[in-house]
Amino acid sequence: MAEHNKLGELGEERAQAYLRSKGFHIRHTNWQCGKLELDIVAEKDNWLIVVEVKTRSTETFEHPQEAITLRKIRNIINATHEYILQFDWHGETRFDVIAVIPHGQVFKIEHIEDAFLSPVN
Secondary structure (H helix, E strand, C coil): CCHHHHHHHHHHHHHHHHHHHCCCEEEEEEEEECCEEEEEEEEECCEEEEEEEEECCCCCCCCHHHHCCHHHHHHHHHHHHHHHHHHCCCCEEEEEEEEEEEECCEEEEEEEEEEECCCCC
């Protein structure tokens, strides 16, 4: 497995542990709908929270959440729509980003709530 894939998996594991420590229930990880994927789908306080995890080895060039393009946002929103239909979700939904950056043996985790909004159709 490529080194950046290992780092990405480790970042997602750290993000899941962080969310659990904050009282989130993890419903699914790496949920797929065709070619679309949701990193983490969690639930807390009757909210469905879709979390995009961005892990980088350094924040020198680009902060992890800056790597989320408009196309990526559209893909997350489309996958979330399918998730909501498939699991018959009727509550509120929000989109978060968790940025994970290793600093030696410690990981810096930044949780950005309501990182972007779904356009109303």
